[in-house]
Amino acid sequence: MTTETIQLLTPDGERVDHPKYPLDDVDIKGMYRDMVLVRRIDTEAIALQRQGQLGLWASLLGQEAAQIGSARALSAKDMAFPSYREHGVAWCRGLDPIRVIELFRGVNQGSWDPEEHKFHLYTVVIGDQTLHATGYAMGIKHDGVEDEAVIAYFGDGATSQGDVSEAFSWASVFNVPVVFFCQNNQFAISAPPERQSRVPLYQRASGFGFPGVRVDGNDVLACYAVTRQALRAAREGQGPTLIEAFTYRMGAHTTTDDPTRYRAATEVEAWRLRDPIERVRSYLTRTGQADAAFFEQLETEADALAVRLRAACVALPDPPPLSVFDHVYADSTAILDAERAQYAAYLEGFDEEVAR
Amino acid sequence: MTKITLSRALNEGMRRALEADPKVMIMGEDVGKLGGVFRVTDGLQKDFGEHRVMDTPLAEAGIVGTAIGLALRGYRPVCEIQFDGFVFPATDQIVSQLAKMRYRSRGLVSLPVVIRIPFGGGIGAVEHHSESPEIFFAHTAGLRVVACADPADAFAMIRLAIACNDPVIFFEPKRRYWDKAEVDTSAPLDAGLPLDQARIVLPGSDVTLLSYGPLIRTCVEAALAAHEDGRSIEVIDLRSLSPLDVATVTESVTRTGRCVVAHEAPVYAGLGAEIAARVTEQCFYHLEAPVLRVGGFAIPYPAAKAEEHYLPDLDRILDAVDRTFAF
Numbered sequence: 001m002t003t004e005t006i007q008l009l010t011p012d013g014e015r016v017d018h019p020k021y022p023l024d025d026v027d028i029k030g031m032y033r034d035m036v037l038v039r040r041i042d043t044e045a046i047a048l049q050r051q052g053q054l055g056l057w058a059s060l061l062g063q064e065a066a067q068i069g070s071a072r073a074l075s076a077k078d079m080a081f082p083s084y085r086e087h088g089v090a091w092c093r094g095l096d097p098i099r100v101i102e103l104f105r106g107v108n109q110g111s112w113d114p115e116e117h118k119f120h121l122y123t124v125v126i127g128d129q130t131l132h133a134t135g136y137a138m139g140i141k142h143d144g145v146e147d148e149a150v151i152a153y154f155g156d157g158a159t160s161q162g163d164v165s166e167a168f169s170w171a172s173v174f175n176v177p178v179v180f181f182c183q184n185n186q187f188a189i190s191a192p193p194e195r196q197s198r199v200p201l202y203q204r205a206s207g208f209g210f211p212g213v214r215v216d217g218n219d220v221l222a223c224y225a226v227t228r229q230a231l232r233a234a235r236e237g238q239g240p241t242l243i244e245a246f247t248y249r250m251g252a253h254t255t256t257d258d259p260t261r262y263r264a265a266t267e268v269e270a271w272r273l274r275d276p277i278e279r280v281r282s283y284l285t286r287t288g289q290a291d292a293a294f295f296e297q298l299e300t301e302a303d304a305l306a307v308r309l310r311a312a313c314v315a316l317p318d319p320p321p322l323s324v325f326d327h328v329y330a331d332s333t334a335i336l337d338a339e340r341a342q343y344a345a346y347l348e349g350f351d352e353e354v355a356r
Numbered sequence: 357m358t359k360i361t362l363s364r365a366l367n368e369g370m371r372r373a374l375e376a377d378p379k380v381m382i383m384g385e386d387v388g389k390l391g392g393v394f395r396v397t398d399g400l401q402k403d404f405g406e407h408r409v410m411d412t413p414l415a416e417a418g419i420v421g422t423a424i425g426l427a428l429r430g431y432r433p434v435c436e437i438q439f440d441g442f443v444f445p446a447t448d449q450i451v452s453q454l455a456k457m458r459y460r461s462r463g464l465v466s467l468p469v470v471i472r473i474p475f476g477g478g479i480g481a482v483e484h485h486s487e488s489p490e491i492f493f494a495h496t497a498g499l500r501v502v503a504c505a506d507p508a509d510a511f512a513m514i515r516l517a518i519a520c521n522d523p524v525i526f527f528e529p530k531r532r533y534w535d536k537a538e539v540d541t542s543a544p545l546d547a548g549l550p551l552d553q554a555r556i557v558l559p560g561s562d563v564t565l566l567s568y569g570p571l572i573r574t575c576v577e578a579a580l581a582a583h584e585d586g587r588s589i590e591v592i593d594l595r596s597l598s599p600l601d602v603a604t605v606t607e608s609v610t611r612t613g614r615c616v617v618a619h620e621a622p623v624y625a626g627l628g629a630e631i632a633a634r635v636t637e638q639c640f641y642h643l644e645a646p647v648l649r650v651g652g653f654a655i656p657y658p659a660a661k662a663e664e665h666y667l668p669d670l671d672r673i674l675d676a677v678d679r680t681f682a683f
Contacts, residue, residue: 108460108462109459109460110460110461111460111461111462111464112461112464113461113464114428114461114464114465120428121457121460121461121465123453125448125452125453128421128448128449128452128453130421131417131418131420131421131422131424131425131449132421132422132424132425132428132453133425134418134421134422134425135421135422135423135424135425135426135427135428135429136425136426136428136429137425138422138425138426138429139425139426139428139429139430139431140429142381142407142426142429142431143429162417162445163417163418163421163448163449166413166415166417166418166421167418167421169413169415169418170412170413170415170418170422173413326462326463327458327459327461327462327463328458328459328497328498329458329498329500329522329599330458330466330520330521330522333552333599334599334601334602334603335599335600335602336599
């Protein structure tokens, strides 16, 4: 099998056509804006973590095109199931980035309404969400609905998980409208894709009986076009597609990681030349679609967003102590009531000591 | 009232649920054409169609993981795990996803999923077909863990479990599947006890005997035998293992002053340990003896020809009862 990578915009910002993925009217300036803004969110979040304001951050640096391109291909009704790095997808689903910041600050565990944004909660256990996405797609099929599809995000490491293989099996057997979007960012923390698979990841789809395609994950147009086509096929009843977005995690796995221990700086530099944002900037500049004022205005907007997020983040209150007992079950239980009452009395004991 | 088996009672309960709510779905390995290896879902696919009673691929994590997705879409999946020992491939989805989703989402997401698991030994089965894994799930906050013991309660409890907005791990006593009793299959959903309440099966005054699932019948037989010796045993079916109905237990032990807990699962770090601790904390001045536990040993489930030595039977339960009077 040959390894073809779909590309519509070269690293130098040259627009190239692909017969299978014609691209007519596309809001490339909007895509550029999204990518710049989510990178700014990412930069600010890393800074907040370094200053002790966040417990952790999982950077999306380098994966902006994969996320913005694929998420912009979703219709308002399509449902997305993220892992824990999909801040760009969250952005495209209209989720205020502060909701993601809350999770990494530790004031909650990601408590947005999945149906409101058609964006499920982050999933930290690797690959679990691919089965949820498949089940959700089974529900769409059972509903007899033909204008909705599901996209499941996961990484190269997740392809080794049994749950992901099971999701591929189920999605194929039941022929449900789901797109498996694998961001191969070349690292499962420190392990390269060669430790996960002997074959290119997208080729694994053929064994499950559905198409797989590799796309330049740093090319926002290609990610958009390929995902749009896969979603369309899903909605039309053609079943799942596996998309491998071949990209590179430019940052650390998370803010706790030290990638210098397992990868060469030269490799990172080589990928920097394939930056997903720079190539669009080149293209917009060369084709005269954007001028200096556009870029300056966007920088101002990005900075303002960062300022807002920083202020909102540091103002986030810790959860009230007794709220930890809420929402374990639909209704509280006698055991929980007793524990809550006992802990409340214990806390009140300190107040009395202070009063004395 | 009709006299039916426990297996049939569960079948009738699921049938009512399927009739009452179009969002209810049955899914699992061999639950369709075959009607399940224990025939608990017999005839349901024929009557409700393949889209509502679904034979799945042979993958337990897939069953629970896709059930979560279906529940997110608004369905109420009732999953069958074929045997107790086969639930472990699904444990990650149950513990990390199913149990926690409501909590993580601060109440925004409900996952009304029922996971039915035939459990316990005594049927001479090969490995992995006789286990009692309930404590793994009882230890996981966010799950409701229940066990039915007789046909009438099986009918009531499976309907309550399906109507419940929390995930329910529903344990079925497989060696009692063929027990027969009168069941009112026209009873309304709320006719009996709520899902999370224990039930006094047999009132008594000398000792409280607590159990659930397959051992309830054994406990009742033990109480009847003890009655001949002039000893009055109160048998309580816990029904809900998590959350536990502590009030019913402590009310009884406060009256009797003695408490024995019996389960097939290993005694070590089992449900009996939790009960012993709570009874000691709450009934300390009423206790005439320490809470005693009788159950499986701290060993893997043994080979079928040795299981009679592992499973608590009438005599071992009465031996424990006798010992509480020796203090």
